[in-house]
Amino acid sequence: MHTNINRLRIVKIEKIVEETPTVRTFAFKDVASSNAGAGQFLMVWIPQAEELPMSVMIWHEKFYAAVTVRKKGYGSTSLYNKRVGESLGVRGPYGNSFEIPKNARKVMLVGGGTGLVPLLRLAIHLNSTRIDTTLIIGAKTHSEVFFEKLAVKCLEDTNHQVVVTTEDGSYGIKGQTTEAMLKLIGTERFDTIYTCGPEGMMKKILDLASASLIPVQASLERYMKCGIGICASCCIGDKLVCKDGTVFDSETLSSLSEFGLEYRDKSGRKCKYL
Amino acid sequence: MFAEDALELRREQSAERNTLSVNFGGMCLRNPTILASGFLGISMDLFRRLYKLNAGAIVSKSISCSPIEGYRNPTIVSLDYSSYLNAVGLANPGADAFSEEIRENDNLPIMVSLVGSSEKEFPILVKKFDRLNIIGYEINLSCPHVAKMGIEVGDDPELVYRIVKATRLHTTKPIFVKVGVGNTDVLSVASVAKDAGADGITAINTLRAMAIDIDTGIPVLANKIGGLSGKPIKPLAIRCVYEITKKVGIPVMACGGIFDWEDAVEAMLAGASAVQLGSVLATEGLSSFHAICTGIQAYLKRKNAKNVMEIIGLAHKY
Structure with a gap:
């Protein structure tokens, strides 16, 4: 039906x-x-x-x-x-979805908190197409780490590694996701980096990946009233996260000067991310 | 592309401009498709995108003196693919932030929609925008779901007169008054607006309506009551356009359920000088402006009309 x-x-x-x-x-x-x-x-x-x-x-x-x-x-x-x-x-x-390039052989996923949600759905596709996948999970502290076991299970049929970082070092690697990512892209070659999480983190990921010429796809989270492309609450530059996104590629993200810096509040005023 | 082809293309494009260009109420637009107030109207970047996609003009969200956050979600209910119910609550960034947003505008045909509850607020609003590059104002006196700022104002002809008059005294730019179907006859409101110096009318706003979820028994909108837009209200809009243009004799922009070029042509035959698009953008996306322009263009060719203004009000003779 x-x-x-x-x-x-x-x-x-x-x-x-x-x-x-x-x-x-x-x-x-x-x-x-x-x-x-x-x-x-x-x-x-x-x-x-x-x-x-x-x-x-x-x-x-x-x-x-x-x-x-x-x-x-x-x-x-x-x-x-x-x-x-x-x-x-x-x-x-x-909204749209993450795309897996035809020739992709090895990809990286970087997520923080509930930002892992779309990445797990992606992980299932990567698992079924046997693409080598590295997932970095970031959290403030050990008690805030979740989806680690589930992620490993989602990727069980393909070559994978799941790396956890905590800001206070109480679990996994001490530091931020971007530090772990930088280390990994320095030693291994990734075809694409997928990310979802706080916009500041995604902006950093875009900058680091662009410097190494790795394409990025980021799923953005914004306040929305309608979800169907008419209220403009979720607008970033001339794009609507609900209709044109939630996923944007490196080229688009680089052209959006508000990315990682500003969002619209419920009244439509521009506000700075803290 | 060969130089001759390029020339031919330019000729075609300029022919299209000439066929679709409209001139009414002190405004000259390249085509009669306009973004209705309340949709997407807060961002200069989006205005540029809409203009590139062939919007003839853009009406902003209704702007008030101070910012309004609006109601809690759900603020929009999709009833099917062609009608919507909303109670956004006139959410807008306020006059200061919005005048800042459009400060850099040089060539986009922007109309600023104004909302307020007394005649004192409108001159304050006009002062914030009058020196900017905008083509006119639309005064929203008909929002059906915000107390004291909407249809309650529009239902009070004396207050309508005072608001339009006060605004008129502070600007020489075109003023359109957006009317709704409330308790007072739309013709008398339009007529009062005309007497107070309005250059035109936008008809119509959404209609008071509601939706209840039958599983939980709960009204879906946080505000319970909202405004109905989309295809179901088109015949009502056509009637209002027809009557206002025929009996009051003032330019009208049609608004309400315009989904395709046939709707646009129907509204113009009823007397509309232009059509505003809203709900269709949720259903069909931002390409609607171009699609409707192309359809009108083809219709005019079939009818041997040189310009779209030739069809305005043709139904009046019947």
């Missing part, structure tokens, strides 16, 4: 996974979401509370998908507090 992805679909939360003390994954059955591309997002309605753009998380059961949320503001906390059996509304998936 053809689904009009713009129509709100009510789904029931069937499983909840505690990823960290502040991050939970909510699984639900929805065919359209289960078929989402890596980088696509859903507009998730939390009844009587909010509607949030969320990257579509993988789930191991057929026809299922999930969303992973960190409790932060009112909307994300409302979602975080949902229980099994409660309803959410979803529309989408919207």
Whole structure:
């Protein structure tokens, strides 16, 4: 049956996974979401509370998908507090997806926090096409590291390594993802770098990768009202993250002077990232 | 490309400009397709992109004296592929930030949409924009989901008169008044706006409407009630355009459910000097401006019309 992805679909939360003390994954059955591309997002309605753009998380059961949320503001906390059996509304998936170049043999994925969500969906494709994959997971501290085991499982059929960095050195390599990335691109040759996470981090990754002539694809996260290309809340330069993205390549990212520096708040004013 | 081909192409392009160019209410536009207020209208970079994609003019989001964050999400509900319900709550960056945004404008045909609740605010707004390179103003007196700033104002003919008059005293640029279908007859509002010195009318705004999710029983919009846009409101827009242009005799920009060139032609036959595009951009994307222009162009050729203005109001004789 053809689904009009713009129509709100009510789904029931069937499983909840505690990823960290502040991050939970909510699984639900929805065919359209289960078929989402890596980088696509859903507009998730939390009844009587909010509607949030969320990257579509993988789930191991057929026809299922999930969303992973960190409790932060009112909307994300409302979602975080949902229980099994409660309803959410979803529309989408919207936006474009990461692309795997035909001749790619070895790629790197760099993600921080919930930014790992689209990268795991990508990892499944890389796994099935047997592309050599290095994944760098970044976190502030050990208790904030999640998806490490799941990532290893997603990549089990292909040559892979999963590197974890923590800023305080409590787990894995001490430092930032970009430091680990710099070390790796100095010794090995990567065809593409995929990233999703804080924009400041992605900007640094773009700069470092460009200096080494490695193409980058980044999935951007912005505040959205509509998700369908009309409100402009998510605009960056002359691009709309919801329609033209969420994934942008090096060339486009380099042309967007706001990338990593500025975003629009709910009123549409430009604000600086801290 | 050979020089002759290039010349031929330039000739064709300039022919297109001549056929589609419109002149009304003190504005001269290269074509009659205009970005409706409320859609994408906050970023200069996006305006440049829309202009490259053939928009004849651009109306900004409605700008108020101070920034407005708008309502909490959901602010937009997609009802199907051709109609939408929104209660954004007039979110906008405010006059200071927006005048800064468009300060560098040199050649884009931008109209600034203004919103406020009393006649005192509009002269303040006009002062922020009047020295910038803009082609005119649209006064939004018909937002259906914000108290004291929208259709409540538009429903009060005396207040409409005072607002338009106050704005008129502070600018010589074209002023269009965006009307909605509220409790007061749209013809009397248009007529009052004309008497107060408005150069034109934009008809119509969205209509008060709502949607309830049947699984949870909860109204979907955070504001519960919003404005309906898209295909379902087109016949109403056509009626308003027809009546206002025929009975009040003032230039009108048609707004409401214009999705293709046929809709655009219908609106112009009803009397519209131009058409505004909104909901179609969510359904068909930003290429709609070009697609509609191309369709109008072909229609004019079939009808042996030299310029699109020849078809404006042709239905009035029936």
